[in-house]
Amino acid sequence: MHARRPGDEGMRAFIGIGLPPECRRAITDAVSPFRSRRLPVAWTPEPNLHVTLKFLGEIPQERVEEIASRLQDAGQGIPPFDLLVEGAGGFPSLRSPRVLWIGIREPLELVGELQENMENALSGAGFPREERPFHPHITVGRARGRIPPAWGEEYSRVLSGQRFGTVGVSSFQLYESRLSPRGAAYAVLRDIPLPREPERTEREEKGK
């Protein structure tokens, strides 16, 4: 353990899927009646809305290339896809939510496969596997205090049938998260394209 020295460049990083402005705006608009009720919730600023695939924690600057290359490998065999953003809920439960989210409806199998590939690719590089089951979601708020039990259920009920967009995903991102008293600011460190001609299809073609 040592204190960080000047030149000892490191950063807090995570991997996620960014969302286009229209989708982020649709989410903000739908959530705004809940925001105005002044509950103890830290709401995610609109520019920060995203789907987290994996939280990495502190990484040194010099490992960014290696991580990006492992992520590119993790994306092999995953074709670009349409992400259906729909529904809402709370973790760990709606009666006592700590995290309020907007849901991902499709394609859960493919996004799960991408996340699993990523866990495999990164566990070999010293990043521990996430033990909790993966439930892709967009965090829109975090409880900062007690939320009345009926409130989470209302949040889910009102937003459950709503669709916030179908997002074409042709890449995912390695992000830096900078924390400050004003909240987190995210910056894309690397954009990792999904292969247009997935290896899987090529293999399947050859196998025919």
Ligand code: 3AM
């Ligand atoms: O999008 P969600 O909310 O699922 O909760 C943080 C957020 O995920 C998570 O990383 C994402 C981008 O900040 N995160 C932050 N600190 C974490 C930690 N120590 C963490 N996930 C796991 N362990």
